Amino acid sequence: MLYKDTVILPRTAFPMRANLVQKEADILKNWADTGLYNLIQENRANAPEYIFHDGPPYANEHAHLGTAFNRVLKDMVIRYKILAGYKVHFIPGWDCHGMPIEHAVIKKKGAKSFSTKNQLRQECKKYAEESVDIQRQEFKRLGTFADWDNPYITMSKEYEAKVLEVFKIMVSKGYIYRAKRPVHWCTKCRTALAEAELDYKDFTSPSVYVKFKILSMPDTYILIWTTTPWTLPANVACAINSGFKYNFVKTEKETLIMADSLLPTVVEKLKIKDYKVEKTVLGKELGGIEYKHPFLDRTGKIILSSFVTSESGTGCVHIAPGHGYEDYLASITYNLPILSPVDEKGCFTEEVPELQGKNIFDADKDIIEILTNNGTLMYKEDFQHSYPHCWRCKTPLIFRATPQWFLNMEHNNLRTRCVEEIEKVKWMPEWSKKRIANNIMQRPDWCLSRQRSWGIPIPALYCKACGEAILTTEIIEKAIGLVKINGTDIWFDENTKIDAVCPKCGNKEFKKEEDIFDVWIDSSSSYYAVVKEKLKFPANLYCEAVDQHRCWFQHSLILSMVTEEQSCFKAVLTHGLILDKEGKKMSKSQGNVVQPMEVIKKYGADIVRLYLSGLDYTCDIMFSTDGLETATTAYRKIRNTFKFLLGNLYDYKKALSYEKLWEVDKLMLHKLAVLIENVTKAYEEFEFYKVYHLIHNYCVMELSQFYFDTLKDRLYTHGKSSISRQSAQTVLSETLSALARLIAPILPFTSEEVWGYFNTGSIHLEKLPVVKEEWKNEKLANEYELISEIRDEVLLALEQARANKIIGSGLEATVIIDSKDEKVLSLLRDKMALLPSIFIVSEVIVDRVENMVTFKKLDIKVSLCEYNKCERCWIREKEVGKNNEHPTLCVKCSKVIKEEDYEKEIEKKEPVEG
RNA sequence: GGGCCUGUAGCUCAUUCGGUUAGAGCACUCGGUUGAUAACCGAGAGGUGAGUGGUUCGAUUCCACUCAGGCCCA
Numbered sequence: 001m002l003y004k005d006t007v008i009l010p011r012t013a014f015p016m017r018a019n020l021v022q023k024e025a026d027i028l029k030n031w032a033d034t035g036l037y038n039l040i041q042e043n044r045a046n047a048p049e050y051i052f053h054d055g056p057p058y059a060n061e062h063a064h065l066g067t068a069f070n071r072v073l074k075d076m077v078i079r080y081k082i083l084a085g086y087k088v089h090f091i092p093g094w095d096c097h098g099m100p101i102e103h104a105v106i107k108k109k110g111a112k113s114f115s116t117k118n119q120l121r122q123e124c125k126k127y128a129e130e131s132v133d134i135q136r137q138e139f140k141r142l143g144t145f146a147d148w149d150n151p152y153i154t155m156s157k158e159y160e161a162k163v164l165e166v167f168k169i170m171v172s173k174g175y176i177y178r179a180k181r182p183v184h185w186c187t188k189c190r191t192a193l194a195e196a197e198l199d200y201k202d203f204t205s206p207s208v209y210v211k212f213k214i215l216s217m218p219d220t221y222i223l224i225w226t227t228t229p230w231t232l233p234a235n236v237a238c239a240i241n242s243g244f245k246y247n248f249v250k251t252e253k254e255t256l257i258m259a260d261s262l263l264p265t266v267v268e269k270l271k272i273k274d275y276k277v278e279k280t281v282l283g284k285e286l287g288g289i290e291y292k293h294p295f296l297d298r299t300g301k302i303i304l305s306s307f308v309t310s311e312s313g314t315g316c317v318h319i320a321p322g323h324g325y326e327d328y329l330a331s332i333t334y335n336l337p338i339l340s341p342v343d344e345k346g347c348f349t350e351e352v353p354e355l356q357g358k359n360i361f362d363a364d365k366d367i368i369e370i371l372t373n374n375g376t377l378m379y380k381e382d383f384q385h386s387y388p389h390c391w392r393c394k395t396p397l398i399f400r401a402t403p404q405w406f407l408n409m410e411h412n413n414l415r416t417r418c419v420e421e422i423e424k425v426k427w428m429p430e431w432s433k434k435r436i437a438n439n440i441m442q443r444p445d446w447c448l449s450r451q452r453s454w455g456i457p458i459p460a461l462y463c464k465a466c467g468e469a470i471l472t473t474e475i476i477e478k479a480i481g482l483v484k485i486n487g488t489d490i491w492f493d494e495n496t497k498i499d500a501v502c503p504k505c506g507n508k509e510f511k512k513e514e515d516i517f518d519v520w521i522d523s524s525s526s527y528y529a530v531v532k533e534k535l536k537f538p539a540n541l542y543c544e545a546v547d548q549h550r551c552w553f554q555h556s557l558i559l560s561m562v563t564e565e566q567s568c569f570k571a572v573l574t575h576g577l578i579l580d581k582e583g584k585k586m587s588k589s590q591g592n593v594v595q596p597m598e599v600i601k602k603y604g605a606d607i608v609r610l611y612l613s614g615l616d617y618t619c620d621i622m623f624s625t626d627g628l629e630t631a632t633t634a635y636r637k638i639r640n641t642f643k644f645l646l647g648n649l650y651d652y653k654k655a656l657s658y659e660k661l662w663e664v665d666k667l668m669l670h671k672l673a674v675l676i677e678n679v680t681k682a683y684e685e686f687e688f689y690k691v692y693h694l695i696h697n698y699c700v701m702e703l704s705q706f707y708f709d710t711l712k713d714r715l716y717t718h719g720k721s722s723i724s725r726q727s728a729q730t731v732l733s734e735t736l737s738a739l740a741r742l743i744a745p746i747l748p749f750t751s752e753e754v755w756g757y758f759n760t761g762s763i764h765l766e767k768l769p770v771v772k773e774e775w776k777n778e779k780l781a782n783e784y785e786l787i788s789e790i791r792d793e794v795l796l797a798l799e800q801a802r803a804n805k806i807i808g809s810g811l812e813a814t815v816i817i818d819s820k821d822e823k824v825l826s827l828l829r830d831k832m833a834l835l836p837s838i839f840i841v842s843e844v845i846v847d848r849v850e851n852m853v854t855f856k857k858l859d860i861k862v863s864l865c866e867y868n869k870c871e872r873c874w875i876r877e878k879e880v881g882k883n884n885e886h887p888t889l890c891v892k893c894s895k896v897i898k899e900e901d902y903e904k905e906i907e908k909k910e911p912v913e914g
Numbered sequence: 915g916g917g918c919c920u921g922u923a924g925c926u927c928a929u930u931c932g933g934u935u936a937g938a939g940c941a942c943u944c945g946g947u948u949g950a951u952a953a954c955c956g957a958g959a960g961g962u963g964a965g966u967g968g969u970u971c972g973a974u975u976c977c978a979c980u981c982a983g984g985c986c987c988a
Contacts, residue, residue, distance in 0.1 A: 004949085007949060008949095009949050009950090010949085010950060012950095016950080016951085016952075016953070017952075325988090326988070329988090429919090431918065431919070432918085432919095434917085434918065435917075435918050435919085435985090435986080438917055438918075438986095438987095439917085439918095439986075439987085442916095442917080442987075443987090545985085546918085546919080546984085546985055546986085547985055547986065549918085549985085549986070550985090550986055550987080551986095576919080576920085576984075576985085577984065577985065579983080579984065582983085583920085583921090583982085583983045583984070584983075584984090585983090585984070585985095611926090614926055614927075615926075615927090616926090616927075618919090618920095619919060619920045619921090619984085620919080620920065620983080620984050620985080622983095624925075626924075626925055626926095626941085627925060627926070629925085629940095629941080630925050630926065630939095630940055630941070631926085631940095633939095633940055633941075634926090634939080634940065636952095636953090637939090637940090640950060640953065640954085641950090643950065643953090644950050644953095644954095647950065648950090689926080689927065690927085692926085692927090693926080693927060693928085693938085693939075696926095696939065696940090697938070697939060700938095700939060700940090701938080701939080704950090704954075704955090705954095705955075705956095708950080708954085709954075709955065712949075712950085712954095716949060717949095795955090795956060795957085796956085796957075798946095798956075799945080799946090799956055799957050799958095800957090802945065802946060802956080802957090803944095803945075803957085807946090808946060808947080809946070809947060810946085810947090810955085810956090840955085874949090
């Protein structure tokens with residue numbers, strides 16, 4: 001008789017090997033075919049809303065690993081919120097304007113191939129559109145959930161018009177002003193350059209030491225050092241560090257002021273032999289002192305600035321706010337004039353009559369001559385240093401102050417209101433509040449204008465008669481009307497005319513502003529163009545990387561405070577950046593860049609997602625292949641857990657009521673309840689790595705190592721329809737149902753695959769598992785806490801017996817246990833009948849015998865069980881061999897065979913050959 | 915140079931107010947099983963808690979500095 005065939009082994013088509021790459025593609029197709037996104041929206045039509053607003057990634061070719069991580073993180077939030085019963089309408093976005101795209105297009109096609117702005121803009125648009133499509137495919141492949149067919153695109157005319165509306169409100173409320181600011185300028189291309197367009201190369205500049213006469217002190221000079229003599233005509237101040245010590249150095253002729261720490265190098269260079277330090281003062285004591293300009297008829301004053309270093313020079317820095325960024329910042333603090341007597345070709349203007357028309361680099365030697373003649377030049381040499389050049393024409397660049405549009409951070413107490421509003425927002429992690437508050441407090445006024453082509457034009461006009469810059473809500477209104485229909489290209493079309501009257505001279509002819517907006521205006525207006533327009537203002541959550549504290553988070557907050565007088569987000573979740581496995585930044589030059597799609601192609605999205613979910617993203621994330629391998633192992637464990645569950649539920653009919661369940665099964669429902677509660681709590685806090693560890697540990701420790709192992713005998717050998725087997729199946733079913741849903745936000749593909757073998761419909765239409773009150777059983781849990789400790793000791797004893805060749809399999813063992821602890825002893829006696837299945841041995845006897853090994857709680861003796869092995873369930877039992885009908889079976893098995901009427905089934909089966 | 919963050923086993927994470935021998939899982943080694951089988955079970959080994967100093971009866975935990983790394987600003 002083939003008793004083996006009466007054993008009910010797991011049966012499922014759910015494959016052990018995932019073959020994720022193929023499987024995920026199938027599931028994606030299925031989601032697309034069934035229109036899952038819309039099904040979910042319908043399903044949650046009347047549910048409370050959760051507004052999660054997507055920060056638009058930059059539409060620049062393939063998605064980076066950091067972007068991929070950001071998408072996955074957002075997706076886990078979205079999928080969790082949907083699971084938790086919310087309606088989440090997630091509109092993805094793309095940031096499409098800006099310098100990097102313009103840069104890439106010019107690089108690809110060459111600057112000469114575009115004769116008009118709009119030709120260049122068309123090419124940029126094409127580039128951005130292609131990038132959006134590439135990234136959309138990649139984001140879909142990651143299994144991320146969104147309204148991919150209806151994204152917001154910052155270069156769409158609707159969006160552009162909305163940005164202009166935001167600007168109109170800024171103007172109408174009086175936040176916008178126009179002022180000069182130094183920018184990197186190419187004198188050959190006659191254009192401003194962005195940071196990314198700078199090409200640093202070695203360059204030789206004249207290095208000069210110049211003395212400025214202090215007005216209030218006879219024969220006393222402050223000594224400065226500069227490598228750009230041509231900026232001296234724009235000098236308005238001299239900066240020193242308030243914390244440094246400054247010496248008054250008396251030489252034969254005069255007294256020179258310089259930093260104490262730089263004295264030795266300076267006197268050596270200037271070949272000053274006889275000198276004496278007359279006195280030493282702290283920098284802050286010199287603040288406000290006036291000096292005479294070395295060759296122009298005006299004065300400047302000494303100011304205090306923290307950027308002055310003691311690395312080179314004299315510790316006294318010549319300040320020309322029109323020709324340096326730090327100088328410019330200092331000019332704001334000290335309210336200094338911003339002189340920039342240089343035209344767009346790099347020649348001096350009439351503001352410097354002596355040098356008018358002269359190229360500034362050529363003028364260096366003229367200025368040196370003037371300084372030499374009037375005796376203010378102390379020393380001169382050539383100085384080689386790394387200097388920015390134009391990326392296109394390789395000309396050395398200059399800083400030149402040009403008029404720009406600004407947002408005034410102090411208007412209507414904007415800065416203070418932002419800082420106060422920050423307090424009302426929930427920042428996760430908490431330190432991010434401090435970070436953004438610092439940023440807002442320290443930031444200068446926002447320079448809104450860029451001298452570029454690919455962006456939204458600033459709708460200002462210049463009077464052709466008097467040159468007056470005109471920016472009014474009426475003009476913006478007209479621009480919005482045009483843009484809504486035509487997009488912003490219309491602004492750059494020379495045929496487009498805006499009707500207006502110059503308020504200064506009454507003229508009606510205008511030149512349109514050529515500058516565009518800083519791209520951060522585009523993306524940071526999304527609260528207005530998307531949240532307010534299509535969702536519900538304000539958003540519940542923004543979630544981006546840590547660098548966005550200075551960018552999107554900050555700028556969105558500022559704009560929202562201007563237009564809505566409140567924050568556009570209630571909570572902000574920040575994550576770290578993705579670094580390589582050594583914690584180094586990924587960069588092409590280092591060769592340590594990981595392409596997300598290559599990883600997906602190799603491992604599948606679910607494994608990548610599982611890996612990412614397990615990382616603590618509140619700090620920087622080190623991405624390693626080792627980690628992916630670990631995640632693969634963890635994935636297999638989770639997958640096999642599902643396979644075991646499915647395999648033992650193929651014949652499951654219906655749940656047993658709680659009272660009828662076996663004790664161990666009740667225990668497992670308690671543990672499942674605790675798991676559900678803990679996982680839900682972790683999800684609520686967006687602590688996905690806790691979710692991962694909780695679920696993985698549950699699969700490994702509670703299920704695989706304990707429950708499943710002890711359950712095998714019951715599932716396989718008890719009667720098909722026995723209460724004991726049904727009891728186990730009831731709990732297995734609850735476990736599968738809960739586990740699949742709990743992991744669904746992390747493993748959207750695998751959970752969907754599992755659900756297909758278990759239930760109907762998509763798992764992503766389901767809701768979080770609910771803990772039934774009756775499942776909670778602290779008393780049982782406490783008892784089993786102790787039993788678990790006891791089990792560990794028994795397993796240790798079995799291992800020793802195995803090492804001593806007393807037993808092989810655990811089922812060969814008879815375990816005799818005793819305890820000196822009354823509590824333990826009474827528990828053992830109480831649970832006597834259950835112990836063999838819990839220890840997975842054939843026999844357990846509570847007794848005291850000789851040669852017991854003492855453990856912490858128990859004394860244990862393991863011996864080879866003297867009974868015969870049941871052919872069917874492999875348990876050794878004293879009745880085996882005594883039953884005439886089934887001489888090789890134990891009592892339990894012969895009873896099962898009889899009651900369940902397996903006889904016919906067995907006879908029907910063909911005998912197996914060999 | 916400034917602001918913010920990070921550093922615990924090879925990997926991913928724990929360690930509640932500072933308190934017994936710093937814990938899990940994976941990976942590794944050894945063993946068992948062959949009825950979850952490219953699976954499953956058990957055991958073992960693995961740590962100067964980045965470093966130095968301080969506060970304390972006691973520090974991985976609190977403080978200072980240093981080192982390594984990240985973001986932003988200069």
